[in-house]
Amino acid sequence: MKTVFTTGEAARICKVSQQTIIRCFDSGQLRGFRVPGSKFRRIPREALIRFMKEHGIPTDALESGRRRVLIVDDDPAIVELITDVLNESNRFECRSVNNGFEAGKQANEYRPDLIILDIMLPDINGKAVCEAIRRDQNLTDIKIICISGMVEEDKISELTAAGANAFMHKPLDIDGLKSKIADLLDMTYEEMAI
Numbered sequence: 001m002k003t004v005f006t007t008g009e010a011a012r013i014c015k016v017s018q019q020t021i022i023r024c025f026d027s028g029q030l031r032g033f034r035v036p037g038s039k040f041r042r043i044p045r046e047a048l049i050r051f052m053k054e055h056g057i058p059t060d061a062l063e064s065g066r067r068r069v070l071i072v073d074d075d076p077a078i079v080e081l082i083t084d085v086l087n088e089s090n091r092f093e094c095r096s097v098n099n100g101f102e103a104g105k106q107a108n109e110y111r112p113d114l115i116i117l118d119i120m121l122p123d124i125n126g127k128a129v130c131e132a133i134r135r136d137q138n139l140t141d142i143k144i145i146c147i148s149g150m151v152e153e154d155k156i157s158e159l160t161a162a163g164a165n166a167f168m169h170k171p172l173d174i175d176g177l178k179s180k181i182a183d184l185l186d187m188t189y190e191e192m193a194i
Contacts, residue, residue: 005043013062014052015111015141024051058111067185070110071096072103072129073118073147078170082116085174086181089192100124107133112142113185119148119159127162134163143184147172 002009007025011018024030025041030051032043043051045062052059069092071082079096086092095110097103100121107115115133119126126146133139146159149170156167166180178192 003045005045005048007041007043010043010048012141013048014057016138017140066091066093067114068110068112069094070103070106070112070115072115072121074098074122075118078118081172085177091191098122100126100129103129104132107139107142114143114145114181116145116147119146119151127159130159130162130164145180145184
C-alpha cells in the first residue's frame with residue numbers, strides 16, 4: 001500500500017488538476033512536505049485521506065487502489081466483453097450505461113479514470129459526449145477511448161479534436177484494447193492481468 005503520493009498522483013486520485021493540488025498544498029489546505037533539496041511536494045496518505053474527506057471527495061479509489069472504468073455502449077455483448085477483459089485483473093471496477101445522457105451523469109457522479117465510449121449511441125453521439133466532458137474543468141483528467149464499427153478514418157481526427165485520447169475499431173482487438181488502457185492509465189501491460 002502506497003504511503004506517500006506526488007502531487008500528480010494525488011490529483012489523479014482526487015480527480016482534480018495537478019495545479020489544484022499544488023495550490024491546496026501551498027495554501028496549507030493539504031498537508032505534506034517538500035523533498036529536501038528540491039521543489040518536489042509529497043503528500044502522506046493520512047493527509048490525503050483527511051483532505052479528501054474535508055472536501056467531500058470519495059476515498060474508495062484510494063482505499064481500493066482500483067481504477068474506475070465507465071463503459072458506454074448500447075450493445076450488451078460489447079459491454080460484457082469489455083467488462084470480462086477488465087475483470088481478468090483485480091485492478092479495475094466497472095460501471096456501464098447505454099446512452100450519452102447517462103454517460104455524462106456518471107462521469108460527474110462516478111468520476112471514472114477511463115471512459116470507453118461508443119460513438120453511435122441511441123440519444124446523442126459519442127463526439128458530443130466527449131466535448132461535454134472536456135468542457136467540464138472537474139473532468140479533464142478522465143481518459144476517453146472512443147470505439148465504433150462505423151467511423152471513417154477522416155472522422156477519427158474529429159474525435160481526437162473533441163477530446164478522445166484514443167480510438168479503436170469494432171470488432172475490438174482485445175490485446176490492442178488492453179495495451180491502450182495500460183498506456184492511458186500509466187500501467188504496464190502485465191498489470192492488466194494481475
